[in-house]
Structures are given as C-alpha cells and as structure tokens.
Amino acid sequence: MSEARYSIGVDLGGTNLRAAAIAPDGSVLSRLSGTTNLHAGRDAVVMDIVESIRNLRVTHGDAGLAGVGVVVPGFIEMKKGLIVGSNNLPQFEGYPVRDEISRILGAPVILENDANAAALGEKWIGAGRDVDSLVLLTLGTGIGGGIIVDGRILHGEVGMAGEIGHTTVYPDGNPCGCGSRGCLEKHASATAITAMARLMQLGENVTAADVYKIAQGEGESAKRARRIFESMGEALGIAIGNLVNIFNFPLYLLSGGPLPAWDLFAPPMTAEAERRSFTFRNTKTRIEKATLGGDAGLFGAACLGLEALQRRVVG
C-alpha cells in the first residue's frame, strides 16, 4: 500500500462547517469553509459534510488518503458513534452520525468531540507538540476540556471524560444548569465574565471583549473589570491546581475568546494553582496559551484520520 500523503478533517460547529486536507507534517493542503445550515435540517448538514469530504478527495486523490475525522460539539457515545447532549446541534441528538456519513461516503470516518479533538490537535502540531500528555481547557460559553494521556485522547467509559468545566471550584458557588453549584464554567467562562460584568454594573450587554477593554482603562470601572479577570483567574487556578494534583502532567493549555485578557487573569490563575498544588511547585509544570486557535479541532480531526491508517496497518 502507498504511503499516506494526507488526511481529511471536518469540524462541524454550531455556526461554521469547515474541512481541510492536511499532510502528515501538519501542513494544510487545502481548506473548505461554509456555514452550518441547521435550518435546512439534519440530512442537509450531513450531505454538506459528505460533499466537503468528497471534494477534498477528488482534489487530492484516493490513493494517498489515510482517513477521515469528523469533529462535533457535544458528547459522543464512542462505541455507537452517537451525538448526545449537544446544545449546539439539537437535531443530531441520538442520531448515528458516524455510520450515516460512512454509509453515504462509502468509507469509514472517525467521530470525536470538539474539545477532545482540539486537545489532540494542540498535542500534534500546536502548543503541546513537545509533550506526551496535556489538558486543554476551551473557554467559551461554557468550558470544555480535552485530556491527552501518552498521545491519546482520554475518553472514559462512554466518551464523557474531560468535563472539567463542571468540576466544582466553589461548593456553594453560582448555580449551574447541570444541577450542581460552583462549576468552573460558572466562574471562569466568557459567559461568567459577562455575568460578573453585570453584577459589577459595567453594563447590561457587554461582551467579554468589552470587559477586557474597560479593564485596560483607568478609574473605578477599570478596577472593577480587572477584579473580574482576577476572580476568573482564581477559579481557573483552583481547577488547574486540582488537575495538576490528579495528573502531574507537564502542560495545561487554555484556548478561547477570553485569551486576549491573559495578562489580567493568568497571574492570579498561576498563583492559585501554585498555592494549591505542591506537585505544581515541585515539578516542571506549565500553564500556557494554546496556539492553534479555532483550527485546533480541525487539526485534531485530521490527526484522527492519520491515526486511523496506523491502526489499519498495525492491527
């Protein structure tokens, strides 16, 4: 059999559908991008995915294709290839998306959760390329998590591992839709930032980016805005301190919208993690920005396609 020249990654988001042909060295051979036409219905979205894969195959040929990885938001029951509990893709709830794409395409595809894939992408070709194990936290509406152990995604029993956004940082903290209180994502997500901005009377409809702008100014509002990022950093530090105590991994990455405010939230975050983990203080432990931005999931998807070939060759 010929050597793999590329793999296809597809990232199905609630807003955008993106696909790329990516070489084993991580270089992007070509890239397709469109909107996720959820209003056109589930079958239309599935056909858009299939078409994007077909287009890339036609362009780059079947002979050198290692595999296809498709990344979606929401939990994935790994054995069945089902999407469950995706707020962004309600029409896909319980739908056998992996097998349907495979059937129409006539080729196997690998399905993966977006945060898991992003963590794998960062490990493969991003901020984590020099380590074997890492944790990625994606800061957005909520906080997602992906855990890489010795180069592989940690899935857990049914694929729900990595729900770090719902670990408890304040047992009596803000209530969460998950049924708990004080979940990390209720104290450190982009949504948490805007909620705190309201509480601090910085405006009713400010975005996390607005709060960051206010924080860079002067006066009472700027002080309040900076206090918000301190609070966010402390919550992240508690959660990351726990992760360091549990995993003793060398690297913890953060990605997402609030990253530009790094200089404001990172110092209290690091101080808190340091205080809460003697492992942090006694081993080389880094908390850093992820580097692939919105492409991390796409790279992770392509990485899964490349691994698919390895599995077929080895096993």
Add this chain to the structure above:
Amino acid sequence: MSEARYSIGVDLGGTNLRAAAIAPDGSVLSRLSGTTNLHAGRDAVVMDIVESIRNLRVTHGDAGLAGVGVVVPGFIEMKKGLIVGSNNLPQFEGYPVRDEISRILGAPVILENDANAAALGEKWIGAGRDVDSLVLLTLGTGIGGGIIVDGRILHGEVGMAGEIGHTTVYPDGNPCGCGSRGCLEKHASATAITAMARLMQLGENVTAADVYKIAQGEGESAKRARRIFESMGEALGIAIGNLVNIFNFPLYLLSGGPLPAWDLFAPPMTAEAERRSFTFRNTKTRIEKATLGGDAGLFGAACLGLEALQRRVVG
C-alpha cells in the same frame, strides 16, 4: 523460556514489611511478614527486603519467577527509582532504593508508590477486576490516590499523579501542610474525623473507630458523631464528583480505616457526587469499597512483577 509460575511482591510500610509469592491467578503461594526496622537504619531495612525476596526465591525456585515488585509509601521519581517526600520513611529520602535492591539481589525490581500499587492490586484481583479503569482513594492519616487507565497505573510526568487527597474541596477550608487550604484529606481522612471529633467535643483522644462507636449510640453525642461522617461524606462526594467529571470511569474505590463507617458516610457521599456530576447521573458509575484491605499494595507489587515478564517477552 518456561512459563511464569509466580511473582514476588514486597510492601514496605512505615510499620510492617511484608512479602509474598503470588501466582498469576492471584493465589498466595507463601507469605512473609515482619516489622520495618527503621531504627536499625536504612541499610538494614534494604537488607530485610532483599532477604525476604531471597527467601521466597529459594522456596519457589528461580525458573518460574516472573519478576519482583517493591511498594513504598511516598512519591517515586519513576525514571530514577528514587523515593522522595515520604513522611513515613525519611531515611530513604532521595535514596536510589530500586537500584540498590537490584544490585544486592542481582535482579531487576520494579518500584512503585503504595496507593498506585493498591489501585493496581484492586484492578487485578480485587473490587476492580471487572473494569479497565478506576480510581482508588486510601483513607488514612492522609488520603492517597491511585489511578488506573486501561489497566495501567497513571504516573504523570515524574510519578506524582494521583494526589487526590490534595485536591481542593473547600477553597477556604482547613489549612493543609501542603500549603493549600481545604484539601480533601483535611476534611475526609481518618485524621480529619478525629479532628472534627475534638471540635465537636467528643473527646480529646478519640480515634476514628471511637467516633464510629459513638455514632452508633443514641443521644446528642451520637448525633454529633454522625454529623462528622456526613461532613466527611460530603467532602468525599465533591472530590469524587470532580473525578467522575474528569475521567468518566466506571468505578471509584475507597479503602482504609474509616471503611466500617461506610453506612454513615456513603449516603451523603453518593448524593453529593450525584448532584455534582451529570456524568455520574447519566452513565453507569459505581462508588464502592475496595476488597483487598491491607493486602492491596502487596498484590499490586506482585502484579507489577508479572507485568515485568510480559514486557520482557513482548519488547
């Protein structure tokens, strides 16, 4: 080469030194037990370990020996085989115990942390034999942790993974010697139980077992004692809820002195974990008693000896 008929496990505790020859099916062929003569000095303890291994080898023969595992309290720098940060074995701090035993014995040995080995033992032949991945919490003076992922111990970068006793459950909780506050072990260990008993005026020198006895009685003291176990259970539930959200493993095990009080602390523990983890509520997740008791580490040590043979045969 002949098939392995047994492996040797050694468990070096602060009080007792135990060793056993154990067959691949987990049956104990023979067992040695003595005290850890720390007052006689480090070299004497090392010689006691070597002698126990030699005795078992003489009894059972060299031909069928798969390997030797030695289990110690404290962190182990895995690559170097050093004990670091063991409160129970201060004389071994930074001492290359693995290589010294190997040198005197003339055979390779595998060194492992006690909680990690106990988790592996439970996975091999105890409460976790029907799963691939689990977490074990050992409740004692502190709280140790061992994490098994797909049948293997999770070590982390330098072997410090699994410090679940130092994950934060109450950010402003009891101060801990590690430098943090509200560590799980300051709210749920045997030591935490006796500290709470003092605070609840149940006696200055009561043990965790005493508190359990008081709790089984009637009246105000019994109520207070039961409240202690409720508090312990809540703290455990927060920490285990976090673990479930992070790992999505099917099984979380508890071992140690406070286990007889299971009926008092397990209901609030389970309720708290359930409330704090939708993964717990939506997947088959069990929190159970470990079953190997004080032998878990010894079995884990022997399991490592058996695995050593597999590694030699395969790689």
